[in-house]
Amino acid sequence: MIDLNRPDAARTVGGQLESTALSTVDRMRATLTITDRASLEQVTDDRGVVYGLIKQIEEFFAPLKADAHALHSKLCAREKELLDPLRTLDREQAEAIRRFHAIEDKARREREREAADKLRREAEALAAVTAAEYERAGEPETAAAVLAEALAAPPPVVVLPDVVREVVSFTRRYRWKYAGGPEDVTKTPPEIVRRTLAVLPEEYKTADEKKIGAYVRAMKTSARIPGIEIYAVDEPNR
Numbered sequence: 001m002i003d004l005n006r007p008d009a010a011r012t013v014g015g016q017l018e019s020t021a022l023s024t025v026d027r028m029r030a031t032l033t034i035t036d037r038a039s040l041e042q043v044t045d046d047r048g049v050v051y052g053l054i055k056q057i058e059e060f061f062a063p064l065k066a067d068a069h070a071l072h073s074k075l076c077a078r079e080k081e082l083l084d085p086l087r088t089l090d091r092e093q094a095e096a097i098r099r100f101h102a103i104e105d106k107a108r109r110e111r112e113r114e115a116a117d118k119l120r121r122e123a124e125a126l127a128a129v130t131a132a133e134y135e136r137a138g139e140p141e142t143a144a145a146v147l148a149e150a151l152a153a154p155p156p157v158v159v160l161p162d163v164v165r166e167v168v169s170f171t172r173r174y175r176w177k178y179a180g181g182p183e184d185v186t187k188t189p190p191e192i193v194r195r196t197l198a199v200l201p202e203e204y205k206t207a208d209e210k211k212i213g214a215y216v217r218a219m220k221t222s223a224r225i226p227g228i229e230i231y232a233v234d235e236p237n238r
Contacts, residue, residue, distance in 0.1 A: 013064065017057050024053060044236075051238045101164045112158045119156040126150075 028046045033039065127150030134143035178196045181188040197205070207228075216223045216230055223230045 014057065014060055017053075017060060021053055021057065024050065047236075047238050097164075097168055101168075101170075104164050105162075108160050108162065112160050115158040115160070116156045119158065123153065123156070124150055 028050065031039070031042060031046070034043055127146050131143035131146045134140070134146060175183070177183050177185055178188045178192050180195075181192045212225065212228060215225070216228075221230075221232075
């Protein structure tokens with residue numbers, strides 16, 4: 001067993017196998033050149049020895065990896081068991097904050113609009129009073145200029161504090177969804193996916209390499225996929 005408190009100890013596991021494997025590689029690589037039938041037979045026989053060592057090493061590590069994998073799986077499952085309710089609550093809290101912020105934003109913008117309208121009306125009323133005074137003073141042109149200036153003035157801008165951001169900081173993150181589909185991409189209806197793939201730029205279309213490989217191995221010379229070149233390689237058996 002490997003001491004989990006000393007994971008680096010895994011680097012020394014199988015030391016004797018390492019010596020055998022490396023010496024075999026050095027010895028056989030020196031005679032790897034094939035020039036005639038005798039050397040071909042030698043390399044073919046050597047492959048049998050190499051394959052035997054490969055199987056020996058795989059069988060040696062198999063139970064160790066199985067134990068490590070089982071432990072890793074159990075630790076991941078336990079971690080997930082503890083984290084899932086916390087992560088669910090965290091998402092619910094974040095969504096509650098987002099909903100409140102959206103409601104508060106809408107109300108704040110309405111208050112800002114009302115305050116700006118009030119300032120505009122006050123400015124127009126003041127201009128009307130001023131223009132009337134000029135009219136009474138016999139200066140109609142000045143009165144008209146005052147009114148024209150009031151009408152041409154840019155609308156007042158009122159910015160009220162965002163009380164939510166005074167408590168919570170936000171990070172803007174950009175996500176994506178299929179056009180017309182739900183925010184949860186995994187729940188997108190198939191017809192929307194098909195419609196999107198029909199117009200999606202080529203650089204965003206990914207080949208399913210595992211599916212292609214399985215199809216080619218099954219169909220062999222009958223395989224036909226546009227844009228894919230299918231070829232055969234004769235690999236020598238051990």
